[in-house]
C-alpha cells in the first residue's frame with residue numbers, strides 16, 4: 001500500500017517551524033516596506049512572463065522559497081509610495097486573525113459553525129450601526145465585498161418596496177433605480193443581474209465637480225415614471241470611486257422620503273468617515289439611509305475581503321432571502337440573528353468579523369479616526385501641491401484621499417496630452433518606484449492616486465511629481 005501523505009500534511013511541528021520562519025519573513029518585509037527601504041513598490045512583469053515564472057516554479061522552485069517569491073512578485077501595499085487602488089495596508093495584527101480564520105475554517109453559515117465569529121459579527125455590526133446614527137432596531141451583517149453588498153442591498157430594496165413578487169415571479173413590471181453616472185460599475189452590474197435592463201438604470205449626470213447633480217432628480221424621476229418605470233431605489237456614492245467626490249446624502253435622503261424610495265448609500269470607500277471627527281461632514285445625512293455599505297479593506301486597515309452591509313430597519317436584513325434551505329436552516333419565528341446565511345448572499349464565508357473585533361479590542365476605536373483623518377488630510381495637501389504647479393492640473397479639488405490630476409503643457413493637443421499621461425502611468429508602473437493608477441473622466445486621461453498609507457509624507461508626494469515631470473519631458477520629446 002502506498003504511504004499516506006496525510007500525516008505530513010497535517011504535521012503540527014512542520015507547521016510550527018514554517019510558521020515561525022514565515023512570521024520572520026513577513027515582519028522583515030513589513031519593516032522594509034514601512035520605511036520605504038525596498039527599492040520598489042512593484043516589480044512589474046508582463047502577464048505572460050509572470051505566468052511562465054510560476055509554471056517553472058511549480059516544477060523547479062524550492063518549497064522554502066515559495067512565500068518569499070510571492071512577496072517579491074506582489075505589490076507592496078505597505079510601502080509609502082503605494083498610492084494606487086483602494087486597498088489598505090493591513091494592520092499587521094489582522095494578518096494573524098486571518099491565519100486563525102484560515103486554520104479554524106469555521107464557515108459561518110450557521111451559528112454552530114462559527115459561534116465566536118457570529119457573536120463578534122453582531123457586536124461589530126451593531127457598533128457600525130450606532131456610529132452611522134441608526135437606532136437599536138438596526139442590524140447588519142458582513143459579506144464578501146462591496147460589490148456583493150451593493151447587490152444584496154438592492155435586492156433588499158426591491159423586496160421591501162416592490163414586494164415579494166419579483167423574486168418568485170421575476171419582474172412583472174419595468175423597475176428602475178436612480179444613481180449617479182459616476183457610481184461604481186458594480187451598481188450597474190447589480191441592476192442588470194436583477195433584470196432591470198439598461199432603461200431601469202436612471203443615470204443622473206454629475207455637476208462640473210463630479211457629484212450627482214441633484215437639481216436633475218425630480219425631472220429624471222418624473223420622466224422615468226411617465227415611461228412606466230417603477231423606481232424603487234436611489235443610490236448615493238460616498239464617495240464615487242474614480243474621483244473620490246461625495247454625493248449630497250442629505251438631499252438624496254429627503255428625495256427618497258418624498259417619493260417612498262429605498263435610499264442606499266454606497267460607502268464602500270468613504271463610509272468609514274463616520275469615525276472621523278474632522279471629516280464626518282463628508283457623509284452628512286448617512287443616518288437617513290435604509291442601507292449602507294462599508295468596506296473594511298478600504299479605509300479601515302482590514303484585509304480583503306471584509307465588508308459590512310447595515311440596515312436602518314433590522315427586519316430587512318433577514319427578509320431579503322427568506323426561503324427554505326432545510327438541511328441548513330431551521331425555520332424560526334424569532335429574529336435568529338446568529339444564523340448568518342439567512343441574511344447573506346453567500347453560504348460559506350470567512351470569519352471576517354474577527355478582524356474588526358481584533359482591531360477594536362487591541363487598539364480601540366480612535367485608530368479608525370486617526371487613519372482616515374490622516375489620509376484625507378494628505379489628499380487635500382496633495383491637491384494643494386498640484387494646484388500650485390503650472391505643469392499639472394487637478395481633475396477636481398479632492399474631497400478625500402483620492403486625487404485625480406494630470407500633466408499638462410500648452411505645446412500639445414488634447415489627444416497627445418492623453419497619450420502622454422497614459423505613457424507616464426505605464427512608465428511609472430514599469431519603473432516600480434511608485435504605484436499609481438489612472439482613470440478617464442469626460443474623455444480626459446488622468447493619473448489617479450489613492451493615498452492609503454499613513455506613512456506617506458509630503459516628501460514622497462513631491463518626489464512623485466518630480467518623477468512624473470521628468471518622464472513627461474522625455475515622452476513629450478518622443479511624441480512631438
Ligand SMILES: *Cc1c(COP(=O)(O)O)cnc(C)c1O
Pocket residue numbers: 086144145146147148150184186237238239240241266267268269295307
Ligand atoms: C470599491 C468600491 C466598490 C466595490 O467594492 P469591492 O469590495 O471591491 O467589491 C463599490 N463601490 C464603491 C464606491 C467602491 O469604491
